[in-house]
Amino acid sequence: MAALPLNFSIEQGTARSTMKFVQIPAPDFDLAMTLKSGQVFHWEKIDNGFCGTIGDRAVHVEQVGKVIKVRGGETPQPARETRALRNIIADYFALDHPLSEICASFPNDPTMNAARDFCRGLRIIRQPKWECLATFICSSVKQVAHIRQISRALRKRFGDARKIDHYTVYTFPSPAQLAKSSEKELRECALGYRAPNLLATARLVHSRAADLDALAALPDVDLREKLCELPGVGAKVANCVMLFAYERLRAFPIDVWIERVLKEKYFRRRRKVTGQRLRAFSETYFGKHGGYAQQYLFHHARMNKTHAYGGRRAVGRQQEGHESACPSR
DNA sequence: CTCCAGGGATGAT
DNA sequence: ATCATCCATGGA
Numbered sequence: 001m002a003a004l005p006l007n008f009s010i011e012q013g014t015a016r017s018t019m020k021f022v023q024i025p026a027p028d029f030d031l032a033m034t035l036k037s038g039q040v041f042h043w044e045k046i047d048n049g050f051c052g053t054i055g056d057r058a059v060h061v062e063q064v065g066k067v068i069k070v071r072g073g074e075t076p077q078p079a080r081e082t083r084a085l086r087n088i089i090a091d092y093f094a095l096d097h098p099l100s101e102i103c104a105s106f107p108n109d110p111t112m113n114a115a116r117d118f119c120r121g122l123r124i125i126r127q128p129k130w131e132c133l134a135t136f137i138c139s140s141v142k143q144v145a146h147i148r149q150i151s152r153a154l155r156k157r158f159g160d161a162r163k164i165d166h167y168t169v170y171t172f173p174s175p176a177q178l179a180k181s182s183e184k185e186l187r188e189c190a191l192g193y194r195a196p197n198l199l200a201t202a203r204l205v206h207s208r209a210a211d212l213d214a215l216a217a218l219p220d221v222d223l224r225e226k227l228c229e230l231p232g233v234g235a236k237v238a239n240c241v242m243l244f245a246y247e248r249l250r251a252f253p254i255d256v257w258i259e260r261v262l263k264e265k266y267f268r269r270r271r272k273v274t275g276q277r278l279r280a281f282s283e284t285y286f287g288k289h290g291g292y293a294q295q296y297l298f299h300h301a302r303m304n305k306t307h308a309y310g311g312r313r314a315v316g317r318q319q320e321g322h323e324s325a326c327p328s329r
Numbered sequence: 330c331t332c333c334a335g336g337g338a339t340g341a342t
Numbered sequence: 343a344t345c346a347t348c349c350a351t352g353g354a
Contacts, residue, residue: 038335140336146352147335192350197337234337255335274344298335333354342345 021071022086028099030121031063037122037299038144039244041135041151042172051164054092055128056171058162061089068093073164094123094247102249102289111265112286112293115300122299124243124292129212130205131172132245137198137232138191139240144302146190153189154178178202197232204230220248243291252282252290257301 035043035050043052049062049069058073072085090096099121106112138150151172158173158181178186179202186195204210215226223246227238239253254262259278266281267273286293 136335137337139334141334141349142336142351143334143353145334149352187350190351193337193348194350232337236336240335253335256333257335276343302335331354334352337349339347340345341347342343 020082021069022082022089023067023069024086024089024095025066026063026068026093026095027066028121029063029066029068029093029095029123031061031068031093033119033122033299034093034125037119037295038302039240039295040125040127041144041148042155042169044169046165046167051167051169053162053169053171054088056160056162057085057088058164058169059085059089060164071164073162092126094125097123099123102292105287105289106293106296107285107287111261111297115293115296118300118303119296122296124247124249124295126247127245128172129216129241129245130175133205133212133227133230133233133237133241134172134178134198134202136237136240136244137201137230138194139237140194140232150190154186157185157189175202175206179206194232200231201233216246220250223248224251239291243295249289249291250283252286252294254278254282255298257298258282258294261297261301 031050035052043050046060047062049060051058051060053059060071062069068089070085070089072081103116106116134154135147135151138154139147142150152170155170155172158177159170161168161170163169178198181199181202183195183199186199191198201210205212210226210230215223218226220242223242224235224238227233227241228235233241236253236255239251242248242251243253252258254275262278262282263273266285267278282290282294
């Protein structure tokens, strides 16, 4: 349901092919930042842009200044296709999110301000529900680089091939495609102990015992509860799926990075901080777009590891935690 | 080699 | 409720 940017245009691709491409104005948007921020794992850097899939469609996306240029794969019906393509792009990259308003709603403190400044143009995209859920089931105790590897393996083995510019990408396998696989096959994609969880959830979704689309009607608390009923899904993964696939922009996933940020920057003075307290704090302090704030904090922290964050060995950062942000109780 | 990674499920305090 | 432990794999 994205409001479409006006003034889109269609031009003839000259450099790589005769394939038409669509130009879409995208102010307040940083494509590379968005795709590298750890919310989505399958986009690959090709030339000056990125290749990937949106749903079952292969696309190449490139940003030139305040415009993004998009080429699709095979185009049986060019006119209809370009119209659909620009809708899909604008919706996927959430170009209708009022980013300046969202950023203005963040709390005003040194940590948040630094992250806001660093992540300018980062948008929370609208991912397909199943793809997002399945990928984050595979994400537990895995580095981003390895999640990307798992995603690639699953796609190549169980998904459908799509060509874009003589380059092949793969759709994310449907619940049906994964439901009929085996735990052994999944383990061969390096899933390890996550394999039975992904398989069980795929079968629940495929059998419609779990209806991911129907869950969209539920309020946050109920949605989180239903997602947590799925094998391999706990509070953290549920919050990621809520944020990245259900557009619940308040959902605040707390992983090891965010936990460090909260403890080191917002609870510096406190000896022991329970998960309960971190949850309560994050749900209120960061406001109604807390999920956005969380993603900015996550990406900023990760891009600056070894510097500000790094556990006990991180010497040289004697920076005062601003306790004013910390609840006095 | 060791340490750690966008955690979850289970069982014991 | 909080904590401890195990789970499987690969990057740094």
